[in-house]
Amino acid sequence: MYPPSGPKVSPNMFWPNFLISPLKTSGTASSTPKFQADEETCLIQLDNLQLGQCGLIQQLDLSDSEDKRLRTMGICPGRRAWLVRRGDPMILKIMGTRIGLAAELAQRVTVEVCAPPYEGFQDPLPIRLEREPGEPGEPKEPRKSRESGT
Amino acid sequence: MTTVSLDVLEDPPDSGNGQSKRPVSQDLTVALVGNPNCGKTTLFNILTGLRAHTANISGTTIEQRLGKATIDGQAIQLIDLPGMYSLSDTSPEQKIARQALMGEIKNQPKPQAVLLLLDATNIQRNLLLAGQAVELGLPTVVALNMCDLAQRSGIQIDTEALGTELGCPVVAISARTGEGIPQLCNALSQRLSSDESHVMPQALSACASCGGCPFRARFDWAEEVDKRCARRPMGQHDPMTEAADRVLTHPLLGVASFLGIMFVLFALIFSVADYPSNAIEWAFSSLGSFLVNTLPPGDLTSLFVDGIIGGVGGVLVFLPQICLLFFFLSLLEDTGYLARAAVVTDRLMRRVGLPGASFVPLLSAHACAIPAIMASRIIENRRDRLVTILVAPLLTCSARLPVYTMLTALLVPSQPIKAALIFVGAYTLGIASALLVALVLNRSILKGKANPLLIELPSYKPPNLRNALLTMIDRGRVFLVKAGTVILMVSIGLWAASTYPKSAPPPQAVAVQQQAVQLESAGQTDDAAQLRLQAQNLTTAHSLSNSLAGRLGHAIEPAIKPLGYDWRIGIGIVSSFAAREVIVSTLSIIHGIGAGDGGDEMLYQSMRHSVSDNGTPIYTPATCLSLLVFFVLAMQCLPTSIVARRETGTWKWPALQFTYMTVLAYSAAWITFQAATQVFATGAVG
Incomplete structure (x- = not known):
């Protein structure tokens, strides 16, 4: 039911190309000293996302109250976050809204860098990565079967 | 499963005056639930108008708004619960809201129905709360707000499908334009009058019972529902917001624009509030002199003129500033800017252990500490809120300005540049001590650091004038009732203390x-x-x-002697507890210039020439400086204590506030006096 004749926006209309670096570069290049990427799965901390890059949230390593606080706002495993502005606090786009987040919280959130293309960035609503079981990138904790909800 | 009690429902809805006949307890109660920034206040204001008031949820310091609405001729008590993202026990607000919905709050009936408000431009996020609210099992009607904005950005939502998913009727409305409100009222009254029990959708109940992370399951459910019910075009979500945020949240431009906006805000408040304040002052002083001239002289007249009229006038003089402050803050909040302000100030504020959200309350404290303490509710975390409340009275409020004016006139007569420097110094001392105290509090009794920032930045929207006006009226009312009565009582008490014994x-x-x-x-x-x-x-x-006040002034003379004050200043300090600026009129009475009629210059002349009993001048530069420092730091404002008590829920914090500020003011004034005496003595010798 998408408007069939609606304007098709190029994925990079908003962010210049050079800001959206290819996945491989972001996975290996150490643009920030604390950057610790897992080669296999591209698991990084939320604050290490590149501008305009998307991360699938995997794990939160926070105290119980902070954990709940983040989850209520949508920073919850299974959601996707786009980095809109770097810095402390940084601005993320999660589930259609922008969220200002302190770096000290972002450091405790593990995300899996989403594969390009980043068309999801234009669409504020995250498109979940469909993944075959056993494929690299499957999170450590067993995930609930996706189809059960439908 | 709750069904609406039948005796209430079988009552035929007599349109018109049915509202007055029904006892309050039998009113149907409907709770309004929704995310922050989803237009809840706007809808509440449309449904209730002026028939609403703010009250604390009993036993807590969390506010809710209560209002009477008439829906299809039926009187309804509408409860506007605080805006929240979920009903889990994440914050006290959410916990209390859940209890209120379950009818677990004392003296508050369990709501018969829930009016759930969703933001159509962003239903996926809103569905987390929606799912939890529907699960409570109360009859629910969903209002899909901001449909006009959603339509404009090409979002299509199938309300019927959404209704099926949630198991309750969904009505598309726009609270801003009033679109769909009659339909919403219809749906609500239909839901209230049908006694069919609530059917929980299967997917949702599966979601509630499953193990693992409940949030994750809910978000997955929300995503599925969103996929089935909403269609949105590709492309930028909100180009306006993106563009504005590129400037307003920029590390440098953002701070600059924040300072600019705040400057305009306070310039507006002070310049506009001046007219009504002056008018009120003039009206009360003319009323006072009219009464003096018409009533027979005596204690009763004096009570009326000096006690009551002086007291009421003293309260009302602050009202325009407070109202305007809340008016503009409400406008700013409506536009969505305040959340950005919290982001740009967060980094600066966190250095002293305060969150970004405390910047605006602390800035408001430069008008008056009372609205600042009231505005500190926007700070989520209790510890952060307490620190903000505790340091707010250190900032230079406008009641201090007459005192500063008097003291600078004594210190540097007719030297505007030096006078301006003294003013800047006083403001700086206030700000520096507030930040310092915040730091010390963070390291001592309120250990911890500011809650790391996590804030939703809603899309920019045009502000709603009606909301701002209603907020202004509401806050003004709270100020008059809570602070006003206290100020009045204190000023009557001080009148009595300064009149008796005769x-x-x-x-x-x-x-x-x-x-x-x-x-x-x-x-x-x-x-x-x-x-x-x-x-x-x-x-x-x-x-x-x-009089009693005079004797008190004499009695505290030994204590304030080291600061360079004599009993006259002592009386002034005692009397300034109603409001700081009262010391000016008290001193003019003591110096034999009738209050108000002599003109300030006469008072300054008289003070400059006044000598103490042993012939030395009283108002030496050292004394004036010490008094200035004392007034910058001392907590001489009982109404502020009362409001702090209201906001913190105990007397413990206002007592601590009073104690630390008095100790701070006393020691700083003592140091100032001793140092200044030394400096001026050597200066005189050299």
């Missing part, structure tokens, strides 16, 4: 009076009138210094 006119005044009589009989009426006035002023000065 004393006979001093011999000096009697002599002047006799002289006046002689002159009058000689025909020199002008001179006689002047002498009479002089006699009267001498009498009031004498009776003040012999």
Whole structure:
């Protein structure tokens, strides 16, 4: 039911190309000293996302109250976050809204860098990565079967 | 499963005056639930208008708004619960809101129905709360708000499908334009009058019972529902917001625009509030002099004029500033800017252990600490809120300005540049001490650091004038009721303390009076009138210094002697607890210039020439400086304590606030006096 004749926006209309670096570069290049990427799965901390890059949230390593606080706002495993502005606090786009987040919280959130293309960035609503079981990138904790909800 | 009690429902809805017949307890109660920034306040205001008031949820310091609405001729008590993202126990607000919905709050009936508000431009996020609210099992009607904005950005939502998913009727509305409100009322009254029990959708109940992370399951469910019910075009979500945020959240431009916006805001508040404040001042002083001239002189007249009218006037003078402050803050909040302000100030504020959200309350404290403490509710975390409340009275409120004016006039008469420097110094001292105290509090009794920032930045929207006006009226009412009554009582108490016990006119005044009589009989009426006035002023000065307040001033003289103050200043300090600026009028009475009629310059002249009992001048530069420092730091404002008590829920914090500020003010004033005496002594020698 998408408007069939609606304007098709190029994925990079908003962010210049050079800001959206290819996945491989972001996975290996150490643009920030604390950057610790897992080669296999591209698991990084939320604050290490590149501008305009998307991360699938995997794990939160926070105290119980902070954990709940983040989850209520949508920073919850299974959601996707786009980095809109770097810095402390940084601005993320999660589930259609922008969220200002302190770096000290972002450091405790593990995300899996989403594969390009980043068309999801234009669409504020995250498109979940469909993944075959056993494929690299499957999170450590067993995930609930996706189809059960439908 | 709750169904609506039948005796209420079978009551035929008599349109018109049915509302007054029904006892309050039998009113149907409907709770309004929704995310922050989803237009809940706007909808509440449309449904209730002026028939609403703010009250604390009993036993807590969390506010809710209560209002009467008439829906299809049926009187309904509408409860506007605080905006929240979920009903889990993440924050006290959410916990209390859940309890309120379950009817677990004392003295508050369990709501018969829930009016759930969703933001159509962003239903996926809103569905987390929606799912939890529907699960409570209360009859629910969903209002899909901001449909006009959603339509404009090409979002299509199938309300029927959404209704099926949630198991309750969904009505598309726009609270801003009033679109769909009649349909919503219809749906609500239908839901209230049907006794069918609530059917929980299967997917949702599966979601509630599954193990693992409940949030994750809910978000997955929300995503599925969103996929099935909403279609949105590709492309930018909100180009306006993106563009504005590129400037307003920029590390440098953002701070600059924040300072600019705040400057305009406060310039507006001070310049606009000046007119009503002056008008109120003028009205009360003319009413006072009218009463003095018409009523027979005596204690009762004095009580009316000095106690009650002076007290009410003293309260109302602050009202325009407070109202305007909340008016503009509400406008700013509506646009979505305040969340950005919290982001840009967060980094600066966190250095002293305060969150970004405390910046605006602390800035408001430069107008008056009372609205600042009231506005600190926007701070989520209790510890952060307490620190903000505790340091807010250190910032230079406008009640201090008359005192500063008086002291600078004594220190540097007719030297505007030096006077301005002293003002800047006083403001800086206030800000520096507030930040310092915040730091110390973070390291001592309120250990911890500011809650790391996590804030939703809603899309920019045009502000709603109606909301701002209603907020203004509401906050003004809270101020008048909570602070006003206290200020009035304190000023009556101070009036009594400065009037009783009465004393006979001093011999000096009697002599002047006799002289006046002689002159009058000689025909020199002008001179006689002047002498009479002089006699009267001498009498009031004498009776003040012999009254309870005067004796108190004498009694604390040994304590304030090290600061360079004598009993006259002591009386001034005692009397300034109602409001700081009262010290100016008290000192003018003590110095034999009738309050208000002598003009400030006369007071300064008299103060400059006044000498203590042993012949040395009282208002030396050292004393003035020490008094200035004392007024910057001291907590001389009982109404602020009362409001702090209201906001913190206990007397513990206002007591701590009073104690630390008094200790701070006393020691700083002592150091200032000793240092200044040394400096001026060596300066005089050299």
